[in-house]
Amino acid sequence: MVTSTDEETDHEEPEPNPVQLQSQNSxxxxxxxxxxxxxxxxxxxxxxxxxxxxTSAASEAVSGTGPxxxxxxxxxxxxxxxxxxxxxxxxxxxTGERPFSCxxxxxxxxxxxxLLVHIxTxTGQKPYSCQICSKRFSxxxxxxxxxxxxxxxxxxxxxxxxxxxxxxGHLTIHKxxxTGEKPYLCNVCGKxxxxxxxxxxxRxTxTGERPFTCKVCGKGFIRSxxLLVHIxxxTGEKPYxxKICARSFARSCHLTTHxxTxTGEKPYxxxxxxxxxxxxxxxxxHIxTxTGERPFSCDRCNKAFTDKRNLTAHLxTxTGEKPFxxxxxxxxxxxxxxLTAHMATHTGKQPYSCNICQKSFSQSGRLAxxxxxxxxxxxxxxxxxxSTELTEQSSQCSE
Numbered sequence: 377m378v379t380s381t382d383e384e385t386d387h388e389e390p391e392p393n394p395v396q397l398q399s400q401n402s403x404x405x406x407x408x409x410x411x412x413x414x415x416x417x418x419x420x421x422x423x424x425x426x427x428x429x430x431t432s433a434a435s436e437a438v439s440g441t442g443p444x445x446x447x448x449x450x451x452x453x454x455x456x457x458x459x460x461x462x463x464x465x466x467x468x469x470x471t472g473e474r475p476f477s478c479x480x481x482x483x484x485x486x487x488x489x490x491l492l493v494h495i496x497t498x499t500g501q502k503p504y505s506c507q508i509c510s511k512r513f514s515x516x517x518x519x520x521x522x523x524x525x526x527x528x529x530x531x532x533x534x535x536x537x538x539x540x541x542x543x544x545g546h547l548t549i550h551k552x553x554x555t556g557e558k559p560y561l562c563n564v565c566g567k568x569x570x571x572x573x574x575x576x577x578x579r580x581t582x583t584g585e586r587p588f589t590c591k592v593c594g595k596g597f598i599r600s601x602x603l604l605v606h607i608x609x610x611t612g613e614k615p616y617x618x619k620i621c622a623r624s625f626a627r628s629c630h631l632t633t634h635x636x637t638x639t640g641e642k643p644y645x646x647x648x649x650x651x652x653x654x655x656x657x658x659x660x661x662h663i664x665t666x667t668g669e670r671p672f673s674c675d676r677c678n679k680a681f682t683d684k685r686n687l688t689a690h691l692x693t694x695t696g697e698k699p700f701x702x703x704x705x706x707x708x709x710x711x712x713x714x715l716t717a718h719m720a721t722h723t724g725k726q727p728y729s730c731n732i733c734q735k736s737f738s739q740s741g742r743l744a745x746x747x748x749x750x751x752x753x754x755x756x757x758x759x760x761x762x763s764t765e766l767t768e769q770s771s772q773c774s775e
Contacts, residue, residue, distance in 0.1 A: 621727030637728065637740040657683070 474484035586596030670680035720738030
């Protein structure tokens with residue numbers, strides 16, 4: 377079983393009162409899954425060492441235990457603790473008990489310190505400040521984690537592959553790639569997850585809860601990172617830029633997929649025919665051409681598709697919607713990939729080059745068709761495959 381910071385604390389758990397909840401700050405407050413940002417990073421921070429984890433020397437002196445002695449054992453999983461109240465908090469992971477409740481939003485917590493940290497999401501209080509860049513944090517361990525970014529420090533190394541990380545939590549999560557361990561189980565459907573944050577988000581698919589709401593359009597999201605990416609639709613922010621062609625993206629995974637159009641990398645292969653793809657979701661859609669499955673149907677004309685993106689584009693033929701507009705000439709398009717191809721007529725950019733004859737193209741699909749001339753391929757449906765290549769450029773990430 378994976379150790380979580382929800383299982384250990386240095387302090388007794390006093391009964392909360394409303395005044396304390398609004399004002400008290402606990403510098404030893406541990407991680408909890410509402411800290412903003414990517415879910416994987418939040419989980420790593422939750423498991424981060426050195427922030428209120430373990431028993432102090434003073435506590436050991438009072439209790440009569442030494443640093444290597446753990447006298448209290450969980451009767452469910454056998455995990456041992458130096459203090460009985462640590463064990464009581466840990467057992468709530470098994471029982472599901474969350475006795476500490478936020479009086480503002482009603483969210484419940486296993487530990488009192490986690491509630492105190494959560495209260496800061498309502499008050500906006502961030503008492504911990506970076507002395508280098510002045511960025512502020514609501515938790516001390518987040519600041520400790522952040523300081524390693526400035527220092528370039530990655531002290532935690534995987535003994536299997538040698539990859540290094542800034543926190544022990546990131547290393548713990550990474551090791552599950554090697555072990556295949558998925559210790560977090562959904563008690564509704566039985567699905568397992570390698571991170572507690574993934575399980576928390578998954579549970580909302582059962583409850584229908586969407587606690588993260590866009591203040592601009594009111595759309596709700598299951599995860600805070602999904603809201604962060606959505607807000608970029610309103611702001612137009614695209615912080616991830618390709619160093620080869622300068623194209624920018626709202627999400628890092630989109631940039632990762634895009635880079636494969638330059639490198640030619642196609643790591644996802646069909647086991648039936650051997651065809652390879654630059655992204656997993658394109659492979660999933662392709663496999664349906666073998667199985668005949670078309671799970672995405674238009675509710676107006678009943679036409680069915682192998683990929684949800686194709687259905688979304690098709691629906692615009694009914695609505696007439698053209699949400700993608702050229703900022704140069706104002707012309708609008710029903711698909712982002714069509715706008716991307718159109719922009720090349722203004723910029724003259726041809727970022728996709730043949731590594732054999734150096735001929736350049738404005739679209740990766742045209743380069744793919746050209747490459748077949750070198751391979752002496754004669755595909756039966758160039759137009760269809762060209763469309764598929766373009767679709768890969770504007771895809772959503774699959775994970």
